[in-house]
């Protein structure tokens with residue numbers, strides 16, 4: 001059996017890494033929407049591909065017809081880089097450095113910015129006890145700022161994270177793009193600001209950002225905020 005490459009997708013920073021990479025690489029693909037605001041990530045057919053019930057996930061086929069399943073956006077980016085031969089160096093020296101920055105985003109920038117976003121949302125719930133979020137916001141904001149400082153240093157004198165534009169740039173860019181408000185719109189990070197603008201201007205990035213939005217939502221950010229605040233409000237009852 002074989003078929004088109006499928007991306008199980010919702011338009012979040014992790015999802016958009018994949019739509020942007022696919023557009024940059026010019027690969028043929030099909031979007032399978034997984035509306036995480038409606039709980040579709042819990043469906044058995046999705047869990048068979050992504051047991052951790054998180055988007056994005058990818059299905060593809062080997063030349064001899066075997067089905068490939070991948071979850072975790074970093075693993076998907078590496079696969080797409082290998083498949084296309086683009087944005088992922090073939091030589092070991094370059095590849096190890098791109099992998100290092102890719103894992104830096106996966107283990108650092110993404111989770112820390114995600115936690116900061118969560119506690120900021122909690123703080124916006126009317127009547128919420130300050131002890132539920134004040135120290136968390138302090139801790140995660142400090143760590144997010146430290147990580148932006150690391151990125152700023154790496155970008156000094158460089159156009160892209162690993163000199164050549166790569167999956168390491170795409171991986172961090174979607175997070176900076178959505179959450180740069182957490183660090184004052186990058187005013188203290190001029191190198192990151194210039195890098196962000198450089199990548200935002202790429203036609204493939206613009207196309208990747210327009211890939212499927214749920215028809216009923218005004219936009220991911222507002223819908224996500226509403227859903228997460230509602231959920232955080234429920235936790236308050238516990």
Ligand SMILES: N[C@@H](CCC(=O)N[C@@H](CS)C(=O)NCC(=O)O)C(=O)O
Nearest residue numbers: 012014036053054055056072073074
């Ligand atoms: N480390 C994972 C994180 C994936 C992730 O957190 N996905 C979120 C959207 S950005 C999700 O599917 N959330 C659904 C849920 O929380 O149930 C990756 O990079 O793929």
